[in-house]
Amino acid sequence: MKEFIRHLKEFLKDHVRDYAMFIALFAIMAVFAALSGGDFLSPVNISNLVDQTGYIAVLAIGETLIIVIRHIDLSVGFLSGFLGAIAAILMQFYHFSALSAIIIVLGLGTLAGLLNGSLVTYLRIPAFVATLAGWLAYRGALLLATKGSGTIIITNKTFNAIGNGFIPDLPFISNILPNYHKLTLLVGIVAAVLIVYFSLKNRDQQIKRGFDVLPLDIFLIELLFIDALLLYITFILAAHRGISWTLVIMIITTVIYSFITNRTVLGRHIYAVGGNPEAAALSGINVKKITLIVFASMGFLSGLSGILFASRLQSATTTAGTLFELYAIAGAYIGGVSAAGGVGKVINSLIGAFVMSTLTNGMNLLGVDISLQYIILGIVLAAAVIFDVATRSKER
Numbered sequence: 001m002k003e004f005i006r007h008l009k010e011f012l013k014d015h016v017r018d019y020a021m022f023i024a025l026f027a028i029m030a031v032f033a034a035l036s037g038g039d040f041l042s043p044v045n046i047s048n049l050v051d052q053t054g055y056i057a058v059l060a061i062g063e064t065l066i067i068v069i070r071h072i073d074l075s076v077g078f079l080s081g082f083l084g085a086i087a088a089i090l091m092q093f094y095h096f097s098a099l100s101a102i103i104i105v106l107g108l109g110t111l112a113g114l115l116n117g118s119l120v121t122y123l124r125i126p127a128f129v130a131t132l133a134g135w136l137a138y139r140g141a142l143l144l145a146t147k148g149s150g151t152i153i154i155t156n157k158t159f160n161a162i163g164n165g166f167i168p169d170l171p172f173i174s175n176i177l178p179n180y181h182k183l184t185l186l187v188g189i190v191a192a193v194l195i196v197y198f199s200l201k202n203r204d205q206q207i208k209r210g211f212d213v214l215p216l217d218i219f220l221i222e223l224l225f226i227d228a229l230l231l232y233i234t235f236i237l238a239a240h241r242g243i244s245w246t247l248v249i250m251i252i253t254t255v256i257y258s259f260i261t262n263r264t265v266l267g268r269h270i271y272a273v274g275g276n277p278e279a280a281a282l283s284g285i286n287v288k289k290i291t292l293i294v295f296a297s298m299g300f301l302s303g304l305s306g307i308l309f310a311s312r313l314q315s316a317t318t319t320a321g322t323l324f325e326l327y328a329i330a331g332a333y334i335g336g337v338s339a340a341g342g343v344g345k346v347i348n349s350l351i352g353a354f355v356m357s358t359l360t361n362g363m364n365l366l367g368v369d370i371s372l373q374y375i376i377l378g379i380v381l382a383a384a385v386i387f388d389v390a391t392r393s394k395e396r
Contacts, residue, residue, distance in 0.1 A: 081321025113299020188234025
């Protein structure tokens with residue numbers, strides 16, 4: 001027992017930055033569950049919470065990489081809203097298919113990101129100023145796009161299913177667990193098994209290569225916690241309508257960006273540029289190219305965010321994109337990305353986005369006044385940055 005306590009203390013000390021927001025999220029959810037009499041954890045509310053987080057989560061992932069390379073992008077909110085309006089216009093007025101509209105919007109978002117990146121890299125305009133100019137321009141463009149009707153109703157069922165639809169169930173076993181979405185249960189169970197398999201395999205490979213690994217007791221507890229959480233969420237979602245397409249998009253985006261940042265040369269170069277741009281340039285890394293790629297990625301994700309939001313509302317509105325950039329930046333900082341650059345994980349920023357959405361969802365459920373909501377969100381963001389500064393100073 002003493003050995004386990006020692007291992008646990010060492011683990012928490014060495015990984016405090018990585019797990020602090022996970023603990024904070026669970027604490028927040030527990031508080032809201034208690035105050036709402038359990039309504040917060042109802043299948044319907046959890047499903048809504050996931051879908052409400054989607055369009056902010058993809059932006060938070062993009063902002064993570066932007067902040068990692070020591071920049072900021074303020075234009076993403078209204079760029080998201082504007083691109084959502086473009087999708088609506090293409091489908092409603094020019095009769096584009098949902099797929100064609102989505103491809104065009106994602107392409108335009110990427111070009112918008114390249115424009116921001118070019119202003120920063122080649123004209124050496126500070127990212128704050130360049131993207132603030134974009135914030136103003138896209139705000140005006142959104143107003144122009146929706147000037148005629150104010151709100152553009154989207155009637156394309158395929159497009160609207162992205163933000164409101166769920167994966168289909170397995171019809172041939174409808175008699176088994178009739179109150180649950182069977183495919184969701186199957187996906188969750190398979191995912192839990194795969195996590196165990198690959199975690200054990202990765203640990204075994206690290207041991208063979210002589211790398212330091214977690215003590216076996218801590219490793220098993222961590223693995224048990226992850227699987228238990230995954231299965232719990234799986235059963236909650238299955239008790240409603242299952243896994244939404246928004247969640248599928250979030251998971252795919254997170255997996256792709258986690259792979260890029262952790263397993264590729266591009267990812268290593270991004271963190272190298274963020275850690276020390278001068279040293280990265282001297283080592284042969286093309287800093288300008290990396291900056292352009294990261295900003296282009298941010299533009300692409302802005303387009304994806306606009307699609308998710310417009311699809312969820314089934315319309316494009318004049319206020320679409322309002323405060324999106326601030327929630328995304330807050331999600332990234334709450335998730336542990338460092339203001340000094342070079343530090344930040346995609347999965348943690350996803351959790352940071354869920355912290356913001358959970359706070360908003362829970363406070364709305366309890367009927368908290370909107371003025372107090374903004375104050376509480378501000379306090380949480382400030383606390384996250386203070387925590388970042390405090391942990392970095394201890395590491396030094």
